[in-house]
Amino acid sequence: MxxxxxxxxxxGPIQYMWQHETRSGNVTKIAQGNSSVINVTDVxxxxxxxxxxxxxxAVNQESSNxxxxxxxxxxxxxQIDVTPYSITERGYSAVERETVxxxxxxxxxxxxxxxxxxxxSQVYSGPQFTITKILRMHTxxxxxxxxxxxxxxxxxxxxxxxxxxAPDGSPSCSVEPALNHxxxxxxxxxxxxxxSPSLYWTxxxxxxxxxxxxxxxxxxxxxxxxxxxxxxxxxxxxLFTCRGSHPAREQSAECSTRTYAPPGEPVCFAYVMNxxxxxxxxxxxxxxxxxxxxxxxxPGGQGKAGEENSNILVLPYGTAHSGKPYTCQAKHPLLVQxxxxxxxxxxxxxxxxxxxxxxxxxxxxxxTCNLRxxxxxxxxxxxxxxxxxxxxxTSKYKLQRxxxxxxxxxxxxxxxxxxxxxxxxxxxxxxGTEVNVTLVVKRNPMPPNxxxxxxxxxxxxxxxxxxxxxxxxxxxxxxxxxILEHRWVSERAQKKGHTKDSVELKEQxxxxxxxxxxxxxxxxxxxxxxxxxxxxxxxxxxxxxxxxRTLGHPSAAKTPAEPRSNMYPAVVGAAIxxxxxxxxxxxxxxxxxxxxxxxxxxxxxxxxxRQHSQSRENINSPEDxxxxxxxxxxxxxxxxxxxxxxIALPRAASPLTSSPTSATPPSSSQxxxxxxxxxxxxxxxxxxxxxx
Numbered sequence: 001m002x003x004x005x006x007x008x009x010x011x012g013p014i015q016y017m018w019q020h021e022t023r024s025g026n027v028t029k030i031a032q033g034n035s036s037v038i039n040v041t042d043v044x045x046x047x048x049x050x051x052x053x054x055x056x057x058a059v060n061q062e063s064s065n066x067x068x069x070x071x072x073x074x075x076x077x078x079q080i081d082v083t084p085y086s087i088t089e090r091g092y093s094a095v096e097r098e099t100v101x102x103x104x105x106x107x108x109x110x111x112x113x114x115x116x117x118x119x120x121s122q123v124y125s126g127p128q129f130t131i132t133k134i135l136r137m138h139t140x141x142x143x144x145x146x147x148x149x150x151x152x153x154x155x156x157x158x159x160x161x162x163x164x165x166a167p168d169g170s171p172s173c174s175v176e177p178a179l180n181h182x183x184x185x186x187x188x189x190x191x192x193x194x195x196s197p198s199l200y201w202t203x204x205x206x207x208x209x210x211x212x213x214x215x216x217x218x219x220x221x222x223x224x225x226x227x228x229x230x231x232x233x234x235x236x237x238x239l240f241t242c243r244g245s246h247p248a249r250e251q252s253a254e255c256s257t258r259t260y261a262p263p264g265e266p267v268c269f270a271y272v273m274n275x276x277x278x279x280x281x282x283x284x285x286x287x288x289x290x291x292x293x294x295x296x297x298x299p300g301g302q303g304k305a306g307e308e309n310s311n312i313l314v315l316p317y318g319t320a321h322s323g324k325p326y327t328c329q330a331k332h333p334l335l336v337q338x339x340x341x342x343x344x345x346x347x348x349x350x351x352x353x354x355x356x357x358x359x360x361x362x363x364x365x366x367x368t369c370n371l372r373x374x375x376x377x378x379x380x381x382x383x384x385x386x387x388x389x390x391x392x393x394t395s396k397y398k399l400q401r402x403x404x405x406x407x408x409x410x411x412x413x414x415x416x417x418x419x420x421x422x423x424x425x426x427x428x429x430x431x432g433t434e435v436n437v438t439l440v441v442k443r444n445p446m447p448p449n450x451x452x453x454x455x456x457x458x459x460x461x462x463x464x465x466x467x468x469x470x471x472x473x474x475x476x477x478x479x480x481x482x483i484l485e486h487r488w489v490s491e492r493a494q495k496k497g498h499t500k501d502s503v504e505l506k507e508q509x510x511x512x513x514x515x516x517x518x519x520x521x522x523x524x525x526x527x528x529x530x531x532x533x534x535x536x537x538x539x540x541x542x543x544x545x546x547x548x549r550t551l552g553h554p555s556a557a558k559t560p561a562e563p564r565s566n567m568y569p570a571v572v573g574a575a576i577x578x579x580x581x582x583x584x585x586x587x588x589x590x591x592x593x594x595x596x597x598x599x600x601x602x603x604x605x606x607x608x609x610r611q612h613s614q615s616r617e618n619i620n621s622p623e624d625x626x627x628x629x630x631x632x633x634x635x636x637x638x639x640x641x642x643x644x645x646x647i648a649l650p651r652a653a654s655p656l657t658s659s660p661t662s663a664t665p666p667s668s669s670q671x672x673x674x675x676x677x678x679x680x681x682x683x684x685x686x687x688x689x690x691x692x
Contacts, residue, residue, distance in 0.1 A: 001040040005053030005064060014057050021050040021066070045073045045109065074108025075146035078157040081105070091160030094134050095248045102129040106146030106155055117143040136194065139163045166248035167193030167223075173242045173255040181293045181331045183231055184259060188242035189224035195247070199225040203240040231333045236260045259334060262288030266330040268341040272429060276379075277317050279429040281343060283328030284310035290333060298326040306331075315429070320345045322430045347431030349373070350381070350424055358440040361415055362480075362548030367437045369424035370405035379427050381406035386420025386439065413441045414549065447479035447545035447552040448472045455541050455558040462535035465560045468527045469543050479523055479545040479552070485515040486530065489538040489559065515542070 005016050018031040018038050031038045036055075040047060048071040053064040082092045083101040094100045104127050106112045116124040119140045123129070131138060143158040171190040178185040190197050199222060206227070225242070237260045245252040266285040273280060285292045286309055295306035296313040299321045304313045311328065325342040332339075349372040359365045369381055381401055383391040391397045391408060398409040410418055419441045425434040454468035467484070520528060533539065540559055545552035590607075597604035 001043050001047075001069075003038045003040070003051060003053075003067070005036040005038075005055060007036065007055050010055065011057050011059060014055055017054040017056070019052045019054065020047075021052070023049060043071060045071050045107070047071050048109070070109070072109055072148075072150055074151070075106040075112040075148045075153060075155045076108065077155050078104045078106040078112075078114070078144045078146045080142075080144055080157055080159050082159070082161070088162065090162055093162045093164055093247075096136055096163050096165040097133045100131045100134045100161070102131075102142055102144075102159075102161075103127060104129075104144035104146065104157070106144075108146060108148045110148065110150050112146035112148055112155075115145040115147070117145065134163055136163045136165045162194075164246075164248045165194055166246045167191060167197060167244075170253035171197075171199060171242050171244045171255045173240070173257040175240070175257050175259050176290045177293065177333045178228060181333050184229040184234065184290065184333050186227040186229065186240055186242070186257070187224065188227075188244075188255065190244045190253070191223045193223075193246050193248065196223045197244045197246040198222075199242055199244045201225070201227045201240060201242050203238065206240065234259065234334055236334050257289070259289050261332050261334045262286060262292055266292075266294065266328055266339050266341040268326075268328050268343050270343055270345065272317065272379075279315040279317055279320055281313040281315070281326055281328075282310065283312075283330070283341060285330045285332075285339065286310070288332050288334075293331045295329050296326065297329060299324040302326070317429050320429050322346055345428075345430050348426050348428055348433050350426060350433050350435040352424065352435050352437055354437070355435075356438040356440065358442060359413055360442055360444045360548060361413055361550065362444065363413060364409055364411050365413055365439065367408045367410070367422055367424075367439065368405070369407070369435060369437075371426070381424060381426040383408040384423040384425065386418065386422055388423075410439065413439075415441045415443055444547040444550040445478055446550055447547040448474070448476065449553050449555065450482060450543045450545045451555045452541065452543055452558050456561045457563050458529065459563060462560075463533045464529055464531045465533060465539065465541065466527070466529050467541060467543070469555070470526065471545060479547050480521070481523055481546045482520040482525075482543055483546055483551065484518045484520060484528060484530070484541070484543050485554065486518075486539050486541045487513060487515045489540050491534075491537045519546075 003018070005018075007014060013034060015032070015034060016036050017029060019027055020030045021027045030040075036053075047069055049069060050066040051069055052066050055062050055064075081103040082094075083103070084094070084098065086093045102116070104114050104116070106114070114125065114127045115122060116126075116129040118138075120143070129142070139162050141158050141160055143156055145154060145156045147154050167190045169190075171188050174187045176185050176187065177183070186201055188199050188201065190199060206229075237258060239256055239258050241254055241256045243252050243254040262285050264285075264287075266283055268281070268283045270279060270281045272278070281296065281298075283294050283296065285294060291308040293306045293308060294311040296302075296304040296311055298313065302313070302315060302319075302321075304311055306329075313326070322345055325344045328341045328343075330339040330341075351370055351372050353368040357365055357367060367383070369383070371381075380403070383397075383399065383406060385391050385397070391399060393399050396411055398411065400407045400409070406424065408422065408424075419439060422437045422439055423434055424437065426432065449472045450469050451472070452467060452469045454466065456466055458464040458466050469482075471479070518530075530541070538559060540557040542554045542557045544554040593600065593604055593607060
């Protein structure tokens, strides 16, 4: 580049000096001499700025106007700044859900234009690319392209951005045996994050028997870590903690695990599979951490390699060695000694409480059968009855059983049906056995005799019979109930066309002689009513006592008696009432006739006869004495006479005589004197009734 400084006039010699002023105002001298021309080679961006020429002589100096030199350059290789800044071996890193800003700067004149690319795909235009809440999916390569449109030149720079994210949850810990259950292996894992978390174990016994290099190794970022501890010096109930840290988490996370020996001793038992083809020996020792190693050792090479916590040895049915032990070995890393348990397989031995059982008829009896010891189980215990038939739960038999015993209850025993030998049987993979129980059912003693003392219809309808009975030597007891029997003797038919009130004994037909029983289970009752009888049938009844299944002798058969008639008291009462009514009515009638004899003389005479009848009776009642007056005097009752005509005393007529209609002088001198017809008559009648 050439620059010339033109001078119009001036006295020589003239000196020329060139000055350069930058954008920031710094002025530097770049050339000086007697030449008015300057040559700038290798022009670059640093030459950009103001240029001035200063001419001077011995008299004066003058400066030219400033000349702007604009140098076109670029773009340079872009510079990318990442905020927040985190550099790794693979490039830049950011934590998930942070806001990340990418700023691209490239020196250029004129200024560059910027374009951003993500994994070679354009995503943004501009110098600064911001990602709000960046996610793990945004991990990749980011490129910034700078362009100088004046020169039509480009430059590009690519960076790698990795998004860190923490694993979910927290670490998980476990402990397991190692080196044939002689050491412990601690396992800690925390998968899922990027990069892998840093895990390390802590504990009171964590460094026992472990070198420092192994301890430092477990702190390296890995998703899981394993720590091996020898069992020497370890105690039960030890606590181990695994701590994990991650750059995407502000706080660390941890998990813990414990080691402890299983309680008690190993447990062994044997059982037969349902198909009875295999015998299974089981051994277990649960409850420890880590799990126990269990294996079988048996006679004749019958054993099985170790398994954790439990082990089952399967033997073909019938191949077990009788009387020889099968040993289960159990080993735990925290225990020095190996634990064992043994099974000795033998054929079962059955026991019973009583070999011979005697009961009375009608009672329930229980036969027992149980294993002598906890032998190898096999088939369930089976009972066979006195006929050799296998017993099941029925109304006759009741079975109660477990794996160690079985009891048989025979209900409502009978002498002929239930007496005999009962057999209890069981077997296992080694052999079988049985035990016999003899059951003797005895008849109960003969109950006392019962006698019917009253058998009578309860009404005229003849459809119910009331019975009463008594028991001989009742104070001695010996019965549990009664059987009341009845049968039809004959039936009287009704005459056709007649009602029930006109029943005629047309014929008597003999009926069935079969006795129909009815059981009365209450031994204390002494009476019973039988209903729903047919009135036209004649029945017989008898009763016998029962002692469980033993029947007593029946009583004499009796036919029901007819009920007593209830008409007699009513008839007698009606008769007495009628007689009293008739007597009162007669008295009232007679009194009426006597008092009104003048009005009804004929009726009076018809009942009592005429006044001067020979049949009249004297009634020596004071009321019947009337004194008639005469010229000569009065006759007194005491027998004294008074002068004058004599008048006869009136007499009451007999009820059997009739009286005349009028008072006329007697035709004969023998008749008594005539009295006054109006004299009063008093009659007394006494009625006496008797009833039977």
